[in-house]
Amino acid sequence: MASIKDVAAAAGVSVATVSRVLNSHPSVSPDARARVLGAVDSLGYRPNAVARSLRTAQTRTLGLVISDVLNPYFTELARSVEEEARALGYSVIIGNADEQPDIQDHHVRTLVDRRIDGLLVSPTDGGSPLMLEAARAGTPMVFVDRWIPGVDVPVVRSDGRAAVRDLVAHLHALGHRRLAIIAGPAATTTGSERVEAFREALAAYGISLPDAYIGQGDFQADSGRRATERFLALSEPPEVVFAADNLMALGALDAIRAAGLRVPHDIGLAAFDDIPWFVHTDPPVTAIAQPTKELGRAAVRALIDRIEGRPPQSVTLPARLVVRRSCGETKSPAPAPADTPTATTSTRRNP
Amino acid sequence: MASIKDVAAAAGVSVATVSRVLNSHPSVSPDARARVLGAVDSLGYRPNAVARSLRTAQTRTLGLVISDVLNPYFTELARSVEEEARALGYSVIIGNADEQPDIQDHHVRTLVDRRIDGLLVSPTDGGSPLMLEAARAGTPMVFVDRWIPGVDVPVVRSDGRAAVRDLVAHLHALGHRRLAIIAGPAATTTGSERVEAFREALAAYGISLPDAYIGQGDFQADSGRRATERFLALSEPPEVVFAADNLMALGALDAIRAAGLRVPHDIGLAAFDDIPWFVHTDPPVTAIAQPTKELGRAAVRALIDRIEGRPPQSVTLPARLVVRRSCGETKSPAPAPADTPTATTSTRRNP
DNA sequence: CACCGTCATGGAATCGATTACACGGAGAAT
DNA sequence: ATTCTCCGTGTAATCGATTCCATGACGGTG
Incomplete structure (x- = not known):
């Protein structure tokens, strides 16, 4: 050459x-x-970009470490990240952790070895020593979707609290009182936050969330299936199951079908993260939609701000409820979802 | 540092x-x-991997350029490619072309500039000058899924011919005679091959494939929707629509629903490429499943063989029919799908 | 006419690794 | 005891770019 x-x-x-x-x-x-x-x-x-990078000490490349590419939510996120980065003259290298901390570490390590200019992470766990070290050593870094509390790194994420309240209002209006949740790993922020938001929303209606109604999942379909089987085996099974991500909802759907039950007639189902397929499932699934595309773009912009020496901003965008038929037919119209989403930005790093 | x-x-x-x-x-x-x-x-x-690469003239990195990350088929392919590459000590940089030749070229160019050791491509079109030039200039290259005829590059793909025959037999047994297809772009091999396989299989039953029953799509949901609308507007609409990929099937499902019709009662639907969601759609969709994971692994192995100086082999793996309910209920059992898939490998580059 | 600033250009150092080659010392072989 | 090998180690060249500095030509000004 x-x-x-x-x-x-x-x-x-x-x-x-x-x-x-x-x-x-x-x-x-x-x-x-x-x-x-x-x-x-x-x-x-x-x-030769390799030689150029050696000399200039910059690669014009961003690393993106996500928890699971097979999850359509992350796929869409990855796509919007790449798109925005390309528009700003950067390339993106994607690392798929498959929800496994050691694979996540592997990717962080190789990305840092390649001297990527910055790192976008949606951490699989509470933060490996390696990642904390990288952040402390000054690798420009931004968390997307999930984050690690107590680390001085900007966070770009979506706040589902209001949408979860809307969901609970919707379910309550339909007459449902026994509501269960399939949670994600407690070590992830999205794993614990969604349970808390749900618990608070229930409390507003005087409904409690017993331990038996909290299924422990890991964001994968199989765990949704197992948690749902356990719910169905209870002497008083829940009337609605709320899955904290779309794959666990898929597993729940499997389990319900395998038990010979029908949604929403015998049991309702709702999910966090909306995806195109939810329109076509039997029945269409009520879900909480994140502004995924905007999240990806905001994350890239924050990271590039950080790289190019401008002060990066944490960004929180609201999610919204999309009502479909999986929790029962609504006679009266459901509560209007927040249709004027407004971004809240702050200069504090960790919201 | x-x-x-x-x-x-x-x-x-x-x-x-x-x-x-x-x-x-x-x-x-x-x-x-x-x-x-x-x-x-x-x-x-x-x-510093950058310095090391400059000196050793190798990056231990593979490029993968795919047509559309949002398509679950390609997502799964990308995942298995990365997994196998990692096991063999290589990293993968994914470029998403979004079915646009100029974006594809952009990725090929940046990947070559970064001196990746080899390139895995699923071409969006008939082959841009840039890609042909890269192949001729000696960049180790392997085509996956789609390929470009007449170029001396090994191909790893799946042969759907037998599965399409099984599908047509299944449809014929259900009494369907007016069968339509939504094709992909003629410039892609998978776009044209699937139509040809369908036409041949129909011919075996003395059924012809009129032009009005060939919808022109581009592997995206929207095009499936439009093609289906056109089918439904015909004075004699087809009894079954076969979509050449899963996203166009999703679009077809939309159009059918929008027209107030029901699957399979009013019209049947089948798709190329099976995905987990097809189990849960209303109704579950009959599809042709490719051995996606094996395809990804075989492609990586072929490419690394080429990189490390061993003679690479083209690989063709069989796809198989997965019968569900979207084409009508079968009274008698459907023809047994090929359940002993045997790989055919050849040393010829272009099968 | 002398001087100075500007512009186009080339030489050479540099980034962080790998690796060919040289060299000195220790132990084996004769 | 002398020579030969082999081993551990260091010096320096190299990969392909970018960039600082020096140089010479040229034009304008006093």
């Missing part, structure tokens, strides 16, 4: 001049520029 | 010795090794 030296030789100039032409430095004569450009495309020369 | 020089200074040896320790070169004294290792972890030293 042709190097800058070959171009210099072919154009009859020095490598310095070639470099100037390629980086559009002002002081190059039109004649030299023309000869260099000619040589460049007759040789099919492409600058 | 600490460099190899800092480690050398801290350990009281030369950089050469440090390098030898890190690359487990045999001739280093136990004493020196211990001092180096001590310095490495007291400094938290991590080798």
Whole structure:
């Protein structure tokens, strides 16, 4: 592969001049520029990004470590991250942790070894020493969706509290009182927050959330299936199951079907994270939708702010309830979902 | 960030010795090794992969350019590619083309600029000059799923011909005779092949495939919706619609529902590419399943063979029919799907 | 005409690793 | 005792770019 030296030789100039032409430095004569450009495309020369990165100490690359690519929510997030990054002149390397802390660490390590300019993370756990170390060592970093409390890193996420209240209001209006939740791992913020938001919303109606109605899941379909089986085996099973992510809802649907029951007739189902398929399931699933695309864009912008020396901002965007048929038919219209979502931004790093 | 020089200074040896320790070169004294290792972890030293790549002219990184990350088929493919690559000591950089040739070119260009060791591509179109040039210039390359005829690059893909025959037999047994297909772009192999396989299978039953029954799609949900609307507007609409990928099937489902019709009562639906959600749609969708995971692994192995100088093999794995309820209830059992899938491999590059 | 500032250009250092080569010392072979 | 090997180690070149500094030409000004 042709190097800058070959171009210099072919154009009859020095490598310095070639470099100037390629980086559009002002002081190059039109004649030299023309000869260099000619040589460049007759040789099919492409600058070596590896060498350039070594010299300039920047790679114009962002790392994105997500918990599970197979989860459509994260896929969409990854896509919007890449899109925004590309628009701003950066590439993205995606690492899929598959909800496993050691794989997550593997990706963080290789990304840092490659000297990516910044790291976007949706942590699988409460924070491995490696990641905390990377943050402390000054790797520009931003958390998306999930975050680690007590670490000085900006967070871009969505607040589901209001939407969960809307959901509970909806369920209450339909006459449901025995409400259960399938939670995510307690070590993740989204795992614990969603349970808390649910518990608070229930309390407003004087409904309690007994331990038997809290299923312990891990954001994967299988765990949703097992938790649901356990609910169904109770002497007094819940009337509605709320899954803290879309894959566990899928598992719940499996379990309900396997038990020969029907949604919503025998039991209701709702999910956190809306996805296109929920429109087409039997029945369509009521879900809480995050502004995924905006989240991805905001995260990239925050990270690039941090990289380029501007003060990064934590961002919290509201989620909203999308009512469908999986919790029962509503006679009267459901409570209007918040339809004027307003972003709240703060300069505090950790909201 | 600490460099190899800092480690050398801290350990009281030369950089050469440090390098030898890190690359487990045999001739280093136990004493020196211990001092180096001590310095490495007291400094938290991590080798700079950029510098190493520049010197060794290899990045231990593979590029994967896929047509659409949001398509669950490609997501799964990407995941298995990354998994296998990681097991073999390589990283993967994913580029999402979103079915747009210019974005595809953008990714090919940046990946080549980064001097990735090899490229896995599922081309969006018939082959841009850039990609053909890269192949000819000797970038190790393997096509997955889709390929470009006439280019000397190994292909790892799945053959759906037999499964399509099974599907048509199934539909015929259910009494359906007016069968339509929503095709992908003719510029992609999977776009044209699936139509051809369908046409041939129909011919075996003396059924023809009129132009009005061929919808032109682009592998996106919207195009499936539009094609289906057009089918439904025909004076004699088809009895079954076969979508050439899962997203177009989703669009078809939308259009059918919007028209106030029911699947399979009013019209049947089948899809190429099986995904977990098809079990839960209303009704569950009959689909042709590719061995996606195996495809990804085989592609990585072929590419690494090529990179490491072994002769790479093209691989073709069979797809199989998964019968569900979206084409009508079967009284008698459907024809047995091929349940002993056998791989065919060849040393010819382009099958 | 002398001087100075500006501009185009090239030489060479540099980034952080790997590795060929040279060298000194210890132990084996004669 | 002398020579030969082999081993551990260091010096320095190298990969392909960017960029500081020096240089020479040229034009304008006093």
